[in-house]
Amino acid sequence: MKHLFYFLFIITIFSCRKKTTASSQPEKDFASAGTINNRMGKGINISAFEADSTWQPPFDTSYFKIIAGLGFTHVRIPINWERGDRSMAAPPYTIYPAFLSTIKTVVDAALRNKLHIIINMHNHTALMADPAGQKARFLAQWSQISDYFKDYPDSLLFEVLNEPNGALTPALWNDFFAEALAKIRIANPKRCVLIGTALWGGVDGLDSLLIPNDDHLILTIHYYNPFHFTHQGAEWVEGSDQWMGTTWNDTQFEREDVSKDFGLVVIKSKTIPVHIGEYGSYNKGDIASRLRWTRFVSNWITQHGFSRAYWEFDQGFGFYDLATLQLNMPLVNAIFADTLPLPTPVQLDTIYAGNFTSGMDGWFLSADASASATAAVSNGVISISITRPGTQQWYIQLIKGGFSIQPGKTYHVSFIASSSISPRKIYADVAMSTSPWSVYSNYDGFYLTDQPDSFGFTFTANTTDPNCNIVFSVGDAGTGTVNISHIVFEEVL
Secondary structure, eight states: OHHHHHHHHHHHHHHHHHTOSTTOOOGGGOOOHHHHHHHHOEEEEOOTBSSOTTTSOOOOTTHHHHHHHHTOOEEEEOBOOOSTTTBOSSTTOOBOHHHHHHHHHHHHHHHHTTOEEEEEOOOOHHHHHOHHHHHHHHHHHHHHHHHHTTTSOTTEEEEOOSSOOTTSOHHHHHHHHHHHHHHHHHHOTTSOEEEOOTTTTSGGGGGGOOOOSOTTEEEEEEEOOSHHHHTTTOTTSTTGGGGTTOOOOOBHHHHHHHHHHTHHHHHHTTTSOEEEEEEOOOTTSOHHHHHHHHHHHHHHHHHTTOEEEESOSSSTTOSEETTTTEEOHHHHHHHHOOOOOOOBOOOEEEEEEEOOTTSOTTOEEEEOTTOEEEEEEETTEEEEEEEEOOSSGGGEEEEEEEEEEOTTOEEEEEEEEEESSSSEEEEEEEEOSSTTOOBSSOOEEEEEOSSOEEEEEEEEOOSOEEEEEEEEEOOSSOSEEEEEEEEEEEEEO
């Protein structure tokens, strides 16, 4: 009996220890990544732990009640784990228990308010500067974080690293993420983990991102375009004072730019859930433009089935004033707006409209000696058949000349395109017709699928050219067919 008593006593203690996390949930009951991403819905960043405490206000868990009361369903908590008062910089790279306990308090408070919560690594400047030298610390920290929170429910998510950049190149980031994910999966085999992109976390890094074969990953992207608008007057961005006065007028062309930026993201979303982890505009911009931009981007993201987290709650981008304890309700409403007004009207003068009902209409195909392609017209569509793509986009180009531009005037080019390769990236621009072939517009990239879609770009000329080209560059993306039609060149009046 005595031995049986001790056996039952030990089992009882063990059972109690397993229940110390009030919100624990067996991992066998964890929802899928798609379900969790849908549950996250609309979120907000709280930046209390991302940088140096000398300029950050102390964190107050009562913020979660405000956030949940507004209707947000998740919070993203950027965390700098590198700071000397938070972790060891030398082996064994221990995260100090007091700081882990602080983050536990934050996680627990979010869960009590029925909020999903994302914790990440943020502003790890040493890692960005010296990936090889900091890799062991990076992996050791994720092993500790993963083990510490292993008993938490699926409403806690991990984001491996915020905005990889600098010496942490896209190729290195693919390796680092895979190794960190392996560490996390030891204690958390089914917890959702967010994978971001290199090159500062935006859409530009998605081309080079290798997504591991893991059913519990969510792709996270940051969005601040146009940067001169969202970051005008930002004290930490050199030259941003020169952007003051930049507006966002919610025209159809500005909306078109947002759709163009997210082209590859939309394609990737067919195979992995997408979370827009940061988007917002700094408070130095005019509030009318900020509301228009926030309303449209918020709606666009939601309409495409992505979850999103506005940047941020109570600092320069935010809507909560720490001094007055007041909410900027117009900004809150812009984040939550379910309906959009019609785009701001724009007057246009059509300079050229090609529908190719009677042949190539002056367009010709140029191919480098290392590339090979032919072009033909059928049913109003130019089909470019590529047999050797070459190694540069401009090795195969569809060109038409004779267009005139004048300084200070704004122009818009639109077209419909598809490709036998999905996705396939092509480029379009307006450029000089002679050496040095300078590009007057941006060198815009567009992602095509096998379904025809509308694309376009806008630019303001800074010089006079009575004989410039419209150019489509379609090389360096494999063999196959690119179809282009309904090319229109317009002046914005």
